[in-house]
Amino acid sequence: MSSLVSGPLPKEVLLHSCCAPCSAAILEWLLQNGVRPTIFFYNPNIYPVKEYLIRKNELDRYAQSLGIRVIDGDYRHDLWRLAVIGLEKEPERGRRCLACFKHRLLVTAECAKREGIELYTTTLAGSRWKRAEQIREAAAHAKSLIPESTYWDVNWKKGRLQERRGVLLKENGFYNQQYCGCEFSMGHLTEEQRIEILRR
DSSP, rough: OOSOHHHHHHHHEEOOOSSSHHHHHHHHHHHHHOOOEEEEOOTTTTTSHHHHHHHHHHHHHHHHHTTTTTTEEOHHHHOOOHTTOOTTTTTSHHHHHHHHHHHHHHHHHHHHHHHHHHHHGGGGGTTTTTOOHHHHHHHHHHHHOOOOOOOOOOOOOTTTTHHHHHHHHHHEEEEEEESSSGGGGOOTTTHHHHHHHOOO
């Protein structure tokens, strides 16, 4: 899996993480290749708050088992709603997702600067449901505002990490969510699934 990245590897990186299932294979790769990760959990898009806490607690549990530090970002769903205002009816992978990525990666870049970590990356780049060009555009936006931080552009879908993700999901018994996170991404769920999520 070391062929995933060409050139020298950094000593440390801030990993913006959306959840444990999407983080496990990436964290494993980083540790196996001598890169020290610090996790930043900043996902104010997740709705409702109980769903947010389930995902956060699952990641905290896994990170603790690996001895990895987790920085907990604030859950400010109201600020996230402002970031995507007017885009509520956009389809998945559309303009709303880009605005969401811009918001989350800007806050991640701010965290990297504050922590003195030169590079940051995101588990979003490992999802087959996310558009890589949108993530890169969001990172470029963050760079324009926080020039001291640099996005480590790695395609975390490669290097058989997608396959490894599935293995680690089963091995660790992770909670595996049924939708991306925000209330606008729940459209494909059945009425029963939506009711179950909202009743938690």
